[in-house]
Amino acid sequence: GESVGLHLPTLSVQEGDNSIINCAYSNSASDYFIWYKQESGKGPQFIIDIRSNMDKRQGQRVTVLLNKTVKHLSLQIAATQPGDSAVYFCAEWVGGGGNKLTFGTGTQLKVEL
Amino acid sequence: EAQVTQNPRYLITVTGKKLTVTCSQNMNHEYMSWYRQDPGLGLRQIYYSMNVEVTDKGDVPEGYKVSRKEKRNFPLILESPSPNQTSLYFCASSDRRNTEAFFGQGTRLTVV
Numbered sequence: 001g002e003s004v005g006l007h008l009p010t011l012s013v014q015e016g017d018n019s020i021i022n023c024a025y026s027n028s029a030s031d032y033f034i035w036y037k038q039e040s041g042k043g044p045q046f047i048i049d050i051r052s053n054m055d056k057r058q059g060q061r062v063t064v065l066l067n068k069t070v071k072h073l074s075l076q077i078a079a080t081q082p083g084d085s086a087v088y089f090c091a092e093w094v095g096g097g098g099n100k101l102t103f104g105t106g107t108q109l110k111v112e113l
Numbered sequence: 114e115a116q117v118t119q120n121p122r123y124l125i126t127v128t129g130k131k132l133t134v135t136c137s138q139n140m141n142h143e144y145m146s147w148y149r150q151d152p153g154l155g156l157r158q159i160y161y162s163m164n165v166e167v168t169d170k171g172d173v174p175e176g177y178k179v180s181r182k183e184k185r186n187f188p189l190i191l192e193s194p195s196p197n198q199t200s201l202y203f204c205a206s207s208d209r210r211n212t213e214a215f216f217g218q219g220t221r222l223t224v225v
Contacts, residue, residue: 034213043117043203043216044156089155091214099163099210100171101146105155 012110019077021107023090026071030092035064035075038087038106047075047088077109085111115140119204119217126194126224134189134220136204144207145187146171146214147179149200156203162187163210194224 013019025033031052036044050057050064050073057064063076073090087106094100117138126132138145146161148171158171162181176198178190187206191198201221207214 032212036216041219043218045216046213049213091156093210099144099161099169100158101205101207101210101214102158103148103156105153 009105010108010110012112013080014112015080015082017080019075019080019084019109021075021077021088021090021109023073023075023104024071025073025090025092027092027094027102028068028071030094032093033064033066033073034091034101035062035073036089036091036103037084038089040086044089080109080111082111082113085109115215117204117206117215117217119202119220121220122218123221124223126222128195128224129193132191132194132222134191134202134204134222136187136189136217137185138187138204138206138215139185140206140208140215141184142206142208142215143184144209144214145181146205147177147187147189148203148205149173149198150203150219151200159189159202194222196224198222199224 034049035047037047038044048059048062048064050066061078065074087108089103089106091103120135143164147159148156150156157173159177160179162168204217205214
């Protein structure tokens with residue numbers, strides 16, 4: 001079946017360093033991808049999105065890269081701060097008429113002081 | 114303020130006692146959905162609704178019911194809860210598919 005997965009369950013970085021969180025997807029028909037951040041005790045919050053007609057999109061301190069050839073998505077966080085500590089999920093709307101927003105299992109980002 | 118509101122935030126109940134978790138959004142969104150979140154399994158979709166009176170099963174619909182009588186509300190119903198339905202539940206809404214989804218704060222349900 002279709003799946004969205006993550007390479008690493010936990011990522012530890014030093015404050016001020018850049019973080020890279022990876023995500024693999026298997027549905028080649030997917031045309032819209034979203035990164036969410038979930039802090040402890042809260043619901044997922046939108047960070048950034050990208051459509052399949054783009055390779056890169058930048059926000060404030062965050063960049064999402066999409067490689068459709070290898071079905072890979074990454075979230076880059078510049079100058080990681082303690083407030084960035086959270087679980088990060090990639091999600092995709094399954095294309096081809098699909099009506100599901102499907103999530104990966106998540107990556108725990110820990111920022112060390 | 115644009116938001117998705119779930120109630121209750123915490124609930125402990127006993128096996129077999131029917132319960133309803135409410136979800137309401139104030140953004141006039143057409144699309145609403147319910148997810149459960151379990152350790153190591155991420156967010157799994159239970160049911161979704163494309164519009165009023167239009168609902169469909171997600172990936173894990175067994176043991177759950179939903180209704181969409183009004184655009185803003187999408188309650189999740191557990192007719193006969195069982196311990197394997199102990200989980201963290203999230204409601205989400207979006208203007209339509211292929212757009213950003215907004216999430217509620219979650220409902221932590223424990224079935225004993």
